[in-house]
Amino acid sequence: MKSFDPGAIERKWYRYWEENGFFSPSGRGDPFCITIPPPNVTGTLHMGHAFQATIIDTLLRYHRMCGYNTLGQPGTDHAGIATQMVVERRLMAEGQSRHAMGREAFIERVWEWKERSGQTITTQLRRMGVSVDWSRERFTMDERLSPVVLDVFVRLYEEGLIYRGQRLVNWDPVLRTAISDLEVINEEEAGSLWLIRYPLVGGEDHLVVATTRPETMLGDVAVAVHPADERYRRFIGRSVELPLAGRRIPVIADSYVDPAFGTGCLKITPAHDFNDYEVGQRHGLPLINIFTVDARLNDAVPEAYRALDRYEARKRIVADLEAQGLLAGIQPHVQVIPRGDRSHAVVEPYLTYQWFVKTGPLAGPAIEAVRDQRIRLVPKGWEKTFFQWMEEIRDWCISRQIWWGHRIPAWYDPEGRVYVARNEAEARVKYGLSADLPLQQDEDVLDTWFSSALWPFATLGWPDQTPELKTFYPTTVMVTAFDILFFWVARMAMMGLKLTGDVPFRTVYIHGLVRDAHGQKMSKTKGNVLDPLDIIDGRDVDSLVAKMTQGLMQPEMAERIAKNVRREFPQGFEAYGTDALRFTFAVLAGSGRDIAFDIRRLAGSRAFCTKVWNAARFVLMNVENAAPPTVPGETGERGNAIDRWIRSRFARALDEVKRGIADYRFDQVAQAIYEFTWSHYCDWYLELSKVVLADAEKSPEERAATRRTLIEVLESLLRLMHPVMPFISEELWQAVAPLAGVSGKSIMLRPFPEESRYCPDEDAEQEIEWLQKMVIEIRRIRAEMDVPYRKQVALFLSGGDDRVRDWVARNRGFIVSLGKLSSVEWLAPGVSEPESVVAVVGDLRLLIPMEDLIDREAELKRLSREIDALNSQLAKSRAKLDNPSFAARAPAAVVEQERQRLADTERNLEKLQSQKSRLEGTA
RNA sequence: GCACGGUUAGCUUAGCGGUAGAGCGACUGGUUUACACCCAGUAGGUCGGGGGUUCGAUUCCCUCACCGUGCACCA
Structure with missing residues (x-):
């Protein structure tokens, strides 16, 4: 495991998970179910799908790890008009037409297209790492769902909720x-x-x-x-x-x-x-x-x-x-x-006979369900939009004069009388028609959204009361973009309530639309539509241009598109890997309606993956063959402050991640993982642990405790990040888990980190935060004084209370090592101070004697700058406290905080001023 | 016309009543045995304009401007 290479691990683990059936519901625990919005089989997945897949899979993996009986239900949508158009365009390129070849042959061709496109889409979803149960994959026109669609049509017709009539409708004269x-x-x-x-x-x-x-x-x-x-x-x-x-x-x-x-x-x-x-x-x-x-x-x-x-x-x-x-x-x-x-x-506007759904009776219950929160929209702001539309809803024209779709189950006799039934034979029986009465089936097909509206329950087996339906319906959450709130969400709500008597989902998470780096809508004609696989695997600019300019509806756009692609992605794409892409999506999944997808973000995410990878390498190198057997539950003892500190930080990160997921704030989830990993675990804990591990003075127990903390926290961290970054966490976990004394087939089946093993530790946090301030001050002085990296300097301390003296004693090794010091000594009282650069941490004065290295002018300038800043702060605090109504009306805690701030500022100011005059005196 | 969302550092954005955070980018210095996809440090914001509420507003209210979205629409 030399360096991180996402391409080398992703397929391997996905195959492992899928072949071992890890995506199937466990059969234990409370149900958690997401039916994924079925992508159109018109083409391939775009960034919007990849974004949505990331959110869905993060939720699925998280809840699976939390012990829910988790089902991700996959499938695709036949997308009537859109797919028919795609196939017709291809026929046209071959000099053929659907009218020439006839309905049956044309449908055949569409099925061929569907097979290929569906394959591409499911492959893409697998590459995204989506942990859905492929054994349950459905298609809106497959042999299970098609009869259900027709059945619903017949039922609603019988209830008078579907009718046929001559109305003025919106007529597309090109698609006819x-x-x-x-x-x-x-x-x-x-x-x-x-x-x-x-x-x-x-x-x-x-x-x-x-x-x-x-x-x-x-x-x-x-x-x-x-x-x-x-x-x-x-x-x-x-x-x-x-x-x-x-x-x-x-x-x-x-x-x-x-x-x-x-x-x-x-x-x-x-x-x-x-x-x-x-x-x-x-x-x-x-x-x-x-x-x-x-x-x-x-x-x-x-x-x-x-x-x-x-x-x-x-x-x-x-x-x-x-x-x-x-x-x-x-x-x-x-x-x-x-x-x-x-x-x-x-x-x-064109006068024709069409089939309609009478929406009036269906809209009321859907409005009620949202109003009384049986369906919760997240973010809540969408409720108003939902209500506005639902309250003015008009009847829904569901017949389409195309060939690809569910053919309307209605037959006409020579007199034009209509008979609605599941099939012709049933029609004859139901209406008592003689066997020789000629019947002609309606030529039209149903709007795709009519079948999509049944998706959450039809995929689970409805109308049969299957075990899946009983267990997983109503589904837990529907993840969808706001642009199909009316097209889809509203119609699912209406149909679900009407047909199953219950809501189709308890929560609808409505996310934003992925746009390009400039906030522009992604479209083929702009040449900014990206294929997630190109980002995962990489693609050079020439083949990218070739790909984006092929099969265009308007071939004359090719040149402009090529130019645009070369401007936006002059180097094409490097291979970033799935985890980096998913992490990027999570970071971008904030509260806004638009998600500006900037390719530069990916570099940062991949760097993060690499960081995790390298941190794990370090831990493995230092723990291998040296790890004491870990006894679960034994870790609660009071150990070294750094060990307690990193556990405390982990507890906070864990809390933030859990809250982020509960609130559908995946940016906060990603942020918490990133900050803990990079800013706490890597930047500080690993560096501090090196000091412990290298210190022969430390007891074997102390060093063992740090090793154990290194590996345990890493193992937990991998589980923490797994829902967002499944591949790298699995790859590393397989190596880390045994050393942490954990066994299991896969990280995805392990529990999410438990709070009980990580609790906030105020004492440790105070101590280590103090230590960090000390080191930062020393580093700043070194940087500002241009002290060469290798040069060790002496540190003198004065002031500080007992607690601080205690901290100094305990953390001397860390301070020396991270501050690159030659010594740390307390300034004896009464002894004249060496000419020094001074910093202040609380009550403590830090003096670094600069001898001939000191640039007096630079130091004076630095001091003046700091003094100016403190003075303006002082003025602000004083003005605030001098205001009588502030003291009278502001909460006591705020006033106290301000007093404290004033005192701190005054103290620092005094110290820096005396340092300044001392320096000026020796000039 | 009605409704909704946005306007915060060069870019992408978090925060939404108590002294503005992040990532990328910029600048300075570093081959420190996990990592140069790195490390250490620095600069950069009157939080779109105006008014109000409040001891205090980026954060709440009103208003204006601009950008975006949905719904409706007079031929």
């Missing part, structure tokens, strides 16, 4: 499917407002309507004005000639119209606008659909415009209106454009 409200992104874009004259029947006048979509005029069925609008009151009830269409349409009054906007005249197109639809319903107006599924004009419009694309038609219509003198003007206008989140096509 309906999508739900959530899948529409509304953004402001520059557009125009066209003013069009509609001549009044009778010919003496006209109304001017304002529209952003002139092409829809061919579907107009009315012109509406506000009933109180004096300008138009006289026209209400009359008719206008609809230009180009040659139809007459009425002028109606509706208070929906805003008289202040445009001209105050609104054209009504109920089949192509959600608001107009409402107006149309109120006034009993007809619906005229003028578009085809791909947003071309259909046969309902005059021949001249048929088959034109909507934007082509717009141009033509505007031109024709102008030619007829009916165009009253064009104004620039910023409008909100709805686009599909997948295709980015402008979404068309």
Whole structure:
């Protein structure tokens, strides 16, 4: 074990864990269960998944070590539209199309893709070290879950919670499917407002309507004005000639119209606008659909415009209106454009038959569950957002006009009557249909999120009352990003409560989104999407560029992406290893909504791994063959202060880690581990232990106690860090455990460190903190006086109470060694002081005689600087204490603290001032 | 328009009522037998602006500015 090489250990241990079945629930203890959010089988895992996997696995490993019966339930999601798009794009590259090859063959191709992509994803999750039970892996379209999805559809239909109807829906004319409200992104874009004259029947006048979509005029069925609008009151009830269409349409009054906007005249197109639809319903107006599924004009419009694309038609219509003198003007206008989140096509309100979930009856219980904390959202702030959305929820359109997904279990007879059942045979029985009645299954499939909503219980075997369901449902915690709070969390809550009668999870931990180092969203077109495996294993810049520019939706972006990649990662990636990546994610998992992933953080995390590795090497070298047999429970005796101190520090770190996990503050977890390991254990305890081990004067018992503390604390530390850094902790633990008198197959099956063996020790902390101050002061003087590293200096002490004298006596060896001193002596009273540099630790004065080494000017400057600082501190403290209301109103402890501070400052000041005048006197 | 989040050292961020912490970066000095992916030391912050509450505010309240997000939306 020369140096730390993550690549050499990770696969080995993962295989060991998995082959030995360590990821399966133990069957003992309280249940702890996380169903992992199933990644889409569209491609490969990105940094967001890796981040989430880290959090999930940290929770799983921690709770497993704490004795919970722990299940991590893995799986993947079929992601209907997204996956179908990916496969279609590949087909296109081959010069094929799904329509040419037919539904069955196409589905076959998607399955092939799913197999490959699913494989990649599970491999990636394994490389991340995720300790989920792979024997229970599920897929939303597998043979276990698919029947459940259909079963739920049938049940909800039977209860009237699913219905079919002709509605205006959000239609994606590129994908040619309906999508739900959530899948529409509304953004402001520059557009125009066209003013069009509609001549009044009778010919003496006209109304001017304002529209952003002139092409829809061919579907107009009315012109509406506000009933109180004096300008138009006289026209209400009359008719206008609809230009180009040659139809007459009425002028109606509706208070929906805003008289202040445009001209105050609104054209009504109920089949192509959600608001107009409402107006149309109120006034009993007809619906005229003028578009085809791909947003071309259909046969309902005059021949001249048929088959034109909507934007082509717009141009033509505007031109024709102008030619007829009916165009009253064009104004620039910023409008909100709805686009599909997948295709980015402008979404068309479109009249079709679709299936819907009636959300009203489902939302109430979900709101209640969050309100009474049966479901706890962490951070709590998300509750408001959740409530706001849930309280205005609209029915959920769940049918999609695509091929990849769960085909809707509904059959139609030649009359168009619908029969809903789990399969055709059941439909015939259920509805008493004769065997020769031809039935046609609905062509559509279900929204992916419909099946995802069942994930927490369907994966555990529901609707069967399996042992897993009984044990692990409701699941303990759902770890998810805020961007799918509505898409997924809300729907799981509704479905879980409806179908199982209980909440699907007790806690939802909502984490931030991983962004790049500049806080930018990661996207393929920016070339900042990273593959966690590239960070783990390393990748040179050329192959990184090649990878990021292949298979692009917009190949013309390649050059820009390449440039960006080379700018951001000029050296590509070094291999950082999984533990470093996980540790980095933990550090970044703070309270913010965004996680800015800076590659430079990784270097620090890997350095930390190396630090742990080297510390373990040191301990093993010093303890091997020399460790006394450890008797468990024997370690409570009062030993050396340094041994008690490091145990005390460990107790505090342990507490912080446990609290951090309980609060979902993984940054605090990582911070506590890092600080203990580096700043306490390595920087101080190892250095102090060297002094003990090298000191022949010390008793064998004392040295043995330090060796034992070295190994025991290290063994505990490895367990402390294991949930975050599973691989390095396992590798080292296997070597360390035997020397610590611990046995076991794996660190992951050992208990988390117990508080009982580590308790805070105030005495030891005070003593060692004093020792640290002494050493730091000496080092500072050495550094500021430019004392060469090897040069030993003498230290004289004066002042200090009995306790300090006692500490000096006990810690003399440490002070000499860490301070590189030649001697430590008490200044005899009455003897004149040697010319020295002075520092102060509490009551104690430290004098280092500088002889000819001293740079008097530099020292005077240093003293002046310190004196200035103390003076300003003094002024602050005095002002505070002189304020009568401070003493009267502030808590006694605070006042006392301030008094103490003032006294300390005065004392230090006095010492430094006398030192300064002494130095000036000898000049 | 409504709601939420953010604004702290050059960068990424923690702290959220009692004198501002970390990691990276910068600077100075070091091949000290665990570690140069290291060690020792140093510099760097009027905690976005303004007002208020308080003995005391980075921390609580109000307000403004800027950045980001969600929901809604008038053609």
